[in-house]
Amino acid sequence: MASNEQRTAKTRAALLKAARAEFAANGYADAATNAIVARAGATRGAMYHHFKDKLALFDAVVEAEDARLAALIDSETVDMPDAYKSLMHGIGIYLDNATSPATRRILMLDGPSALGWKRWREIQSHNSLRTLHEGLDAAQAQGTLNKKLSVPVAASLFAAALDEAVHVIAEAKTRKTARTDAINAADAMLQGMRA
Numbered sequence: 001m002a003s004n005e006q007r008t009a010k011t012r013a014a015l016l017k018a019a020r021a022e023f024a025a026n027g028y029a030d031a032a033t034n035a036i037v038a039r040a041g042a043t044r045g046a047m048y049h050h051f052k053d054k055l056a057l058f059d060a061v062v063e064a065e066d067a068r069l070a071a072l073i074d075s076e077t078v079d080m081p082d083a084y085k086s087l088m089h090g091i092g093i094y095l096d097n098a099t100s101p102a103t104r105r106i107l108m109l110d111g112p113s114a115l116g117w118k119r120w121r122e123i124q125s126h127n128s129l130r131t132l133h134e135g136l137d138a139a140q141a142q143g144t145l146n147k148k149l150s151v152p153v154a155a156s157l158f159a160a161a162l163d164e165a166v167h168v169i170a171e172a173k174t175r176k177t178a179r180t181d182a183i184n185a186a187d188a189m190l191q192g193m194r195a
Contacts, residue, residue, distance in 0.1 A: 012050050014040040019061050024102035028058050028110040055114065062111045063123050069097050069107075070127035077135070083142040084190070087135035091162065091186050094128060095179055098166045108166055129159050145193045154193060161189065 018039030022031045033054055037047055051057040073090045080086035097103055112120040121129075133155040139145045145154075165182040172178035 011040070011042055011046050015042055015047055015050060015057070016061060016064055018042075019057050020065065020102070020106065023058060023061055023110065024105055027105060028054075028114040031058075033057075058110070058114055059119070059123075062106060062115060062120070063127075065103060065106050066123050066127040069094065069103065070131050072097060073128070073131045077131075083135070083138035084144045087139050087190070088183070088187060090131055090135050092183060094132075094162060095165060095169060095182055098128075098163075099170045099175070099179075101170075104166060104170050108163060124159070129155060132159055132162075139190075143195055145190070146195050149193055158186075158189065162186070 015036065019031070019036045021039060022036045026032070026035075031054070033044070033047065036057070037044055040047075047057070051060065073093050076093055077086040077090045080089060098107060111123075115123075124130075133151060136145065136149075136151045136155055136158070140147065140149060140151060162182075165185070169175055169178040169182055
């Protein structure tokens, strides 16, 4: 028999999964809490027990989505000894995953507008921006990138460029070509930061 703690965790997970599906399908503004509750097989009371309101639920979904993306980058790059290759591989993973319709809508379109730029950036700083910062830091430590380069500033500038590339790729007629162009542009930008 499941404990109360296990049931609570199961309900929260079901609400987050249902909310992700609803926010991905309809966007934050048009997502209905009734639909989320129905998808989760939960009650409105259960939803409000876990989340103050729809915005708090969306915040948790954005956090989970960006954490998932960061964990994927971490797991795929952790054993790569060449920091520059690891960084480029991580960039490719980011572009491939952030351009998926659900992730793009949640993280790139609705995230900053619903949560506000400050909160959205705070979430990224713990997750996807952190992976970029760590990748740049590792490449600099291996001597690939200029020692005088400010990694925090470079990470912020690079993150903005990658987020814009996500939109370009997602809206391109030929996504494969746009992705290749984005990777080549990222590599050229990093080449300009070389030691």
